[in-house]
């Protein structure tokens with residue numbers, strides 16, 4: 273509040289008074305004039321302002337400004353003994369001007385104050401901390417951000433020595449050197465990280481009159497920077513994982529537009545990033561609805577969807593899932609697993625399995641012993657035949673080695689790594705044979721397996737099927753077999769679809785097929801289909817020169833089996849063997865030698881005649897006891913019938929020298945029936961297994 277004393281109440285004084293009365297922060301302490309009727313005196317009295325002598329005490333109170341509006345002021349100055357007061361002498365004309373200037377100053381002052389408040393607001397609202405000190409190092413500014421960062425209150429610390437409030441501020445140092453310190457990072461005692469700029473404040477002449485520090489909290493920024501670094505490294509790790517994945521990966525945004533694919537995706541589909549990124553997913557790899565679009569539509573993952581993709585139409589399995597960030601759907605990711613590799617591996621595995629199984633077709637040509645002309649010819653034909661896929665018909669009596677030949681042909685052919693399936697056509701019930709050979713569809717007959725079943729032909733696909741005892745096939749099976757040989761395709765029982773099969777057929781029989789054709793028991797057309805490469809294996813009695821080598825070969829085999837060390841066959845023993853007719857052929861020889869070795873002393877090395885003695889070869893026997901059973905009392909009728917039947921079959925079987933076809937003929941039953949009965953009564957050597965698998 274400024275106090276004014278107006279001296280002179282004329283026009284000028286009145287003008288001053290009126291102007292001053294309009295101003296804030298101004299108090300007129302009095303108006304003085306010798307003329308008590310002067311207009312300003314009147315005006316002052318109207319406003320209760322002391323005049324004349326009444327004003328004098330206020331003069332003594334030392335008004336801030338005395339406005340002398342006339343020359344008479346000198347008198348009043350003297351009167352009032354006012355000293356050291358600034359006195360302004362103005363004429364009435366300039367009084368107005370001065371008043372205007374005063375008003376201007378007041379406005380400027382107001383503006384300055386407002387500006388000051390604005391600056392205060394700015395200084396206090398900024399996130400940057402600000403501290404200013406004067407020349408003495410006393411704090412003149414300590415804004416709110418500084419309060420927050422450092423602690424303490426601006427009003428408390430203002431005027432205090434900066435060295436006490438903030439010993440590490442270095443503002444004293446800045447004042448000393450007069451040089452700014454910029455972008456300095458430091459950690460405060462409270463753990464906050466800041467970066468600060470400190471600058472000296474100079475007057476117009478460049479003299480340092482203080483210093484100011486502006487500093488910023490970078491704790492969060494540092495943490496954010498760390499997070500960004502972490503995210504970057506995570507991103508590059510993820511990119512490396514995605515790029516090195518063998519599974520194809522694709523990502524789309526919420527609009528279904530491609531965002532990311534990995535190299536495996538390009539390898540699988542042939543689509544480059546340019547084909548996919550930013551393009552709609554509904555034109556992607558799938559034929560129906562895109563898995564991405566399905567995921568975006570339903571918000572749910574899809575799993576294990578089989579598809580064919582890419583130019584190679586590779587089999588794949590697709591998994592797709594929504595990408596959600598804080599509960600919000602952001603897109604979809606699909607992982608496409610190439611199944612062709614697995615399928616390939618599976619095929620390899622199957623192949624390996626087959627090789628293992630094929631080992632069951634374990635004989636090769638090296639296992640077939642034969643020095644006789646007849647055997648040499650058969651072997652040569654078989655070796656040649658092995659190189660082709662021609663159907664082979666092995667002819668020869670029981671036990672001559674037909675199956676051995678079949679194994680050897682398969683193992684010498686290009687099909688050796690695939691399945692060798694042996695089917696004994698006589699030992700499988702006629703009603704089952706068709707479905708066993710050709711398989712059946714689900715529901716083909718009561719008891720048919722769910723999903724149907726592959727037959728032997730399908731099992732042998734890529735390999736060889738050995739149809740033993742082919743002469744025993746029923747006419748309906750003969751027709752079907754003929755079709756397989758002609759069309760190279762099968763139809764499952766109960767099915768309509770023709771399934772192509774790539775199978776090499778080796779058939780064998782000891783039946784006189786030509787006679788069977790004449791008797792209408794065997795189809796002529798099938799005969800010609802089978803008889804592409806007939807191989808005749810002569811009976812042992814016609815190739816006695818093989819006996820010695822064969823015997824040594826078989827003895828070697830038994831040595832291993834029985835843990836013996838027999839190395840020789842004495843001439844006397846060989847002579848006995850040569851004098852025999854071998855109706856059971858090599859199988860019978862095998863039995864005779866096996867039995868002889870069992871009866872030899874462990875240390876004996878040579879087979880002699882006496883070892884074979886008493887040599888009563890039983891044709892067709894493999895060692896199972898098959899003597900006639902004696903009659904005993906107290907049997908039931910069915911036991912008597914069974915015993916009688918067994919004894920009779922055994923007798924005829926011996927008389928026919930173990931020839932099953934002949935036995936069956938003499939008994940008036942089918943060979944199949946004979947097989948059944950031989951097995952039932954434990955007679956003979958036939959194996960019950962229908963195929964080697």
Ligand SMILES: Nc1ncnc2c1ncn2[C@@H]1O[C@H](COP(=O)(O)OP(=O)(O)OP(=O)(O)O)[C@@H](O)[C@H]1O
Nearest residue numbers: 639640641642669670671672673674675676858859
């Ligand atoms: N030349 C041979 N060299 C070595 N062993 C042989 C020879 N011929 C046959 N064998 C052996 O004789 C036994 C009977 O042979 P295989 O089973 O092959 O005869 P098969 O003619 O198929 O008889 P079947 O018609 O009764 O089925 C087998 O143990 C076989 O190893």
